[in-house]
Amino acid sequence: MAGYDTAGQIQDTYVSARDEFGEGPAFWIRYFSPSPAADIFSDNAVAESQGAWASGGHYVGPVSAPYQSNLSGSTAQGQADAQTYAASMLSAYYAVVPLLLPSNNRLYCWLDQEYSTSLSLDYLDGWAGYLANYNFAGLGTYPLYPCLYCDPGSPYPNCSTMAEARGLNVPAAVWSSEPEPCGSLKNPPTEGAEHCATVPTRLWQYGEQGACGYSANVDLDVGTPGFFMPSFCFSLRSDP
């Protein structure tokens, strides 16, 4: 049950990905604001959702890639980035009627920490605390859960920063970018994702376009054993 992440728009990506990998993904992971160098899901949410539906991957997980130096910043910076992220997700939710929260009310919201970016505790506190506190759509269920995409083996602070976090500011999961054994969508690896000491790795990017030579604009991801990624994504009830 592997899926894709991409900085491009799903409707422009899924056909080439299907041609290359032979089938549709179990889920997509797409960029939401603030991600200053990517195409933003909420800027064209209806067309993106139509693309996801057509691809057969009816689940969309959110990731945000702020200006990377921000992640070394203050609590106010982390809070501001999270505020825009939550608003971007809310805008997509309202723009696409059949786009729903996960039925378990746990939407994993990933923060993109690239290798060579340092994550400060001040920033993480502001970022994670805002998302955990966000009363999404006024539903009163507080369904957003902060999570971190990172390379756990990086010499830059990430695992150690999370180890210092407390309470709701502790990310719910890690999406590990290493190692990258590559492989296909149909037969993803099952074991071997890197992990941190205090936060479990739930998602593994086992194939990256550049390193693995994929022609389609996608990276390949799979949930670690026992974790079913679509259950923690937006879901599409019908074709938008």
Added chain:
Amino acid sequence: MRSLQRTAAAAQGGLASRALVVSRREMLAGGIGAGALIALPDLSTPGASPAASAGSGSRYVLLYGTPESRPFPGGSVAAALSPVAKSRRLPAPKSVAAKLAAAPVSSPDQSSVALITVDNVPAGAKVTLTLVDATSAVVEKQGSLTITGIPDGTNILPTPVFAPGTATIAVVLAITEPSDRRLVSKKDPHRGAPVPMHAVTWTSHHALAYFDSRSGSFAGPFHLGNAPALALTTVAANHSDLFLWTTAEPRPGHPGKSRPRRAPLPWLSVFPLGSGRARASVPSPAPWPGGEPVATLANSDVARLVNGRTVQVSSAVTGEVTQVTIDALNVIRAKPSAVTMQSRPDGTVFITKPGIGRAVIADPAEEFRVKAEVSFPVPAVPLGAPSGKAVLSPSGETLYVLGGAKAGGLSAYDVASGALTASYSHGTTYSGLYQLPAGTLLAVSAANPRLTFFSPALSLLGTADTSLQISAVF
């Protein structure tokens, strides 16, 4: 970095607080703010020596990042001697201070650097701007203003911007206030069982302030009354106006969600320098502001680079936005890339998109027609901090770029032909690259020696250790 977390406690002391009252002597001894100040003599000067590093040929570089000591607060300060002989190992920069409220900002001519701190005071929040001469590392001016009438726990995110050709530094303050503290129930992230949680509602608005670098005084704050807004903004300025992109915060509608609702567009407002009243406000195309590169053009229009390929130009007269996509940059990859955009003295702009291995010089006067284009192997870390992966020599003749993912090191390209002219690789993969005003190249690494200096001909000049994980160079 220091942000405002206003509590009943008095303002905290420590190195960061001392930075607010730093003397010129202290400044020369080590510097202020978050990051490291490193002395670099003009290496083109014959006979330059460490002893002369504080002389007329010296220059300081501000490095901004996260100390490697736990719990990883943002920023610290250090100072070190500069390289004078090939392969000489330099003394480690000394950590001096920590916690700024925002990343430092360089003036358009790189002669000054603005640092901002925010402190708790009994009346509210004290915002202090310190202007540092980049050549001598001496404090030029310092001034403060106080934000009053804000509740405990308010966060303030300042964004400074130099107005080119003037003595004004505009500061946009995003003020985010808590309200409606309450006890709610939320599912445990792992087991799914409900657990109690203290929740808060946050509401943001913006205020403007203007720092006069001649007098060291502030005008403002001018509160814009735009709550609820998203705190993130994009800011630019020309010689007469401040350009501010904001977004209204989407608020919950009725829970049924029976009809689609469109996302709000960003809004661009143009404020005469010194004023809190916009002379023009127009809608802007998406995306929302927050981290995209901006540049003030030769004709005083302002440009922002969005989605890594499209330039939106705001008219200096009306603020109205037009946009053009640069075909050479219209290449999509699975992973986003760091992107940069800088105005050049001849009126062109220099844009880098290392994630697709490309840099261009484009002419705004000709709808951003690409005048030069260089392709290079994608570096190992095209998105991670610091954002500098490729730099253009002052003459515009040479492009320096981080080596490809496999080779590492540095490479130089002839801009006119796009041909590789030099490379240096000894197995090290760098994460960032900057060119200092004297022409020296500074490459940033993950592990010590984190600072490696090269001549413009890519000869190794020296290295230095620092305990700072560098996220930006100013």
